Amino acid sequence: MTASTEPRKVRADARQNLDALLTAARTVFAHSGVDAPAREIATEAGVGVGTLYRHFPNRAELVAAVFTTEIDATAAAAAELLESHPPKEALDLWITRFTRFVATKQGLSAALRSGDPAFDALPALLIGKLGPALTALLDAAAATGDIREDVDPLELLQAVGDLSHRAPSPDGSPNPMVRLLLDGLRTR
Amino acid sequence: MTASTEPRKVRADARQNLDALLTAARTVFAHSGVDAPAREIATEAGVGVGTLYRHFPNRAELVAAVFTTEIDATAAAAAELLESHPPKEALDLWITRFTRFVATKQGLSAALRSGDPAFDALPALLIGKLGPALTALLDAAAATGDIREDVDPLELLQAVGDLSHRAPSPDGSPNPMVRLLLDGLRTR
DNA sequence: CACTATACGGAACATTGTTCCGCTTAAGCA
DNA sequence: TGCTTAAGCGGAACAATGTTCCGTATAGTG
Structure with missing residues (x-):
């Protein structure tokens, strides 16, 4: 059939x-x-x-197709990090990795934030693939009481993307503003 | 002469x-x-x-000209807030105000982040006028020990702008991610 | 009132995303 | 192997937009 x-x-x-x-x-x-x-x-x-x-119906779909592999790899890294590190540490490491991914792709961040409907496919791709990954990390870190529980994964994902246009420091750590955001996540 | x-x-x-x-x-x-x-x-x-x-030499200059008045008002508000509130509170209030300004202007945030050289005049304008205002607020709040001292005002300004594309809550408070950032600013 | 530098309007040009269509060619078949 | 045909192709053409150019109109001046 x-x-x-x-x-x-x-x-x-x-x-x-x-x-x-x-x-x-x-x-x-x-x-x-x-x-x-x-x-x-x-x-x-x-x-x-x-x-x-x-x-490809439009340029955005081409962009999406090109990055799919890397995005998948980033998503997969979440599970691995969770297995090999304490939750909050895994979260920080994963965000750092995500930051590097976005910053590395010239203009990806700008495209994400441009609001230009021509790039609609990108947010959808990121949300679809990375959303669940980040949710798992946040849940785990919230369960240990390291971070607050009222954080919307999608909002955080978008926010980190927004802040990642500057190149990360050479040593691989995320930019200062992302670090500030991660600090704000902690329970006091 | x-x-x-x-x-x-x-x-x-x-x-x-x-x-x-x-x-x-x-x-x-x-x-x-x-x-x-x-x-x-x-x-x-x-x-x-x-x-x-x-x-106007290009569209960006026109945009800049249109917003100059409001930007000046926002800058001026910093001093006023510092006089009528404790430093950290003044800082939070001013950031909130700035957030509202950016979110209110359709597409301003997108323009700021687009990286499109056509909009170069905008960051320059914001940095020039609002940078000193924010520096004063940060200095005051750092002096009382409420916030860390290693924050670059310009980076923070840019970051808040980046995060302000979503409309603020109806009650006028900044969006959750900005709040997270402000929380990360606090000394622990 | 005449003269001229200033300013104007909008056609024209360059760039880019996207669509259209006549031509080419790989796949299936005898 | 040679035919038929639809899938696929290239690139001209169209639309939208930023910006420049230039012939024409006119406010200001003496």
């Missing part, structure tokens, strides 16, 4: 172009930020813009 | 148009946010775009 809607395979060149686009996007984003013109990405991939838009 | 470079007065129609532009901009910004197209503002003012651009 599963083959009723599969008259043909995906064309090989289509799949190749899709890969080329993802690779090109990764390169261009790293070099020029996520605001890079669609044409630039298409050119780098050696295809026309039309091809880009057949594979 | 002061008149050597004043061969003529400013033309009356020029001054009128400038006022019309500022008024129109205020209206349009309130209605459509600071991202409103330049043409829309020019039309509302009943002038051509050329006129807009002779009075």
Whole structure:
């Protein structure tokens, strides 16, 4: 019953172009930020813009596709950190990691905050994948009484993203304002 | 010696148009946010775009001009609050006020964070006018030992701006994340 | 009242996201 | 292997927007 809607395979060149686009996007984003013109990405991939838009409904979806892997990895790290560290420490470490992720991606933070509907896919992606991860961390840290319990994970996630536009210190610690926020989380 | 470079007065129609532009901009910004197209503002003012651009080198300068008055008022409020309240309380109240200001201006926060060089004039304006005000508040609160001393006023200002995109609660208190940040400021 | 620098309006240009469509070509079939 | 056909392609074209340019109009001055 599963083959009723599969008259043909995906064309090989289509799949190749899709890969080329993802690779090109990764390169261009790293070099020029996520605001890079669609044409630039298409050119780098050696295809026309039309091809880009057949594979992705809009630029935001392309951005989302490029970062999905890393976002998944970040989400997965939450569970690992929880196993190897005390809750509050795991939370701090994970936030630091998240901070680094956002700061590393040129313009990602700006895109997140821009409010531009063109980037709607990004918040949805982050919320969907990282929301549960952060919720687990917050719950664990709240259970030990280290932090307050009235914190909305999504708001915190958004806030940390908002504060992460400045590059983190070379030593890998989050920027001072994120640290302040984490301090505010503690029970007094 | 002061008149050597004043061969003529400013033309009356020029001054009128400038006022019309500022008024129109205020209206349009309130209605459509600071991202409103330049043409829309020019039309509302009943002038051509050329006129807009002779009075302001770019849209950011226009935005800056429109908000200058309110920014000045916000800066002035710092001194007043310091006189009528204990330092830490004054700080909290002023931050709340600043938060409300940013959140009220549709798109101001987005513009601040966008990183778009087109908006460079805005951070400069905020830093120039509000930086000293916040420094005074922080110094006073640090002197009484209520808050830590290692906080960079400019970073904090930027951070609060970053977090103020969500509308404040109806009761006028700042959003939860700003409150968390203010809590992190306290000495333990 | 004439003259001229100032100011004006809006067409024109550049950049970017996105859509459209005629042409190409890979996949399935005989 | 050669045909047929729909999936896929490239890039011209369109729309929105910031900004510049320039021929025309006019306020201020003597």
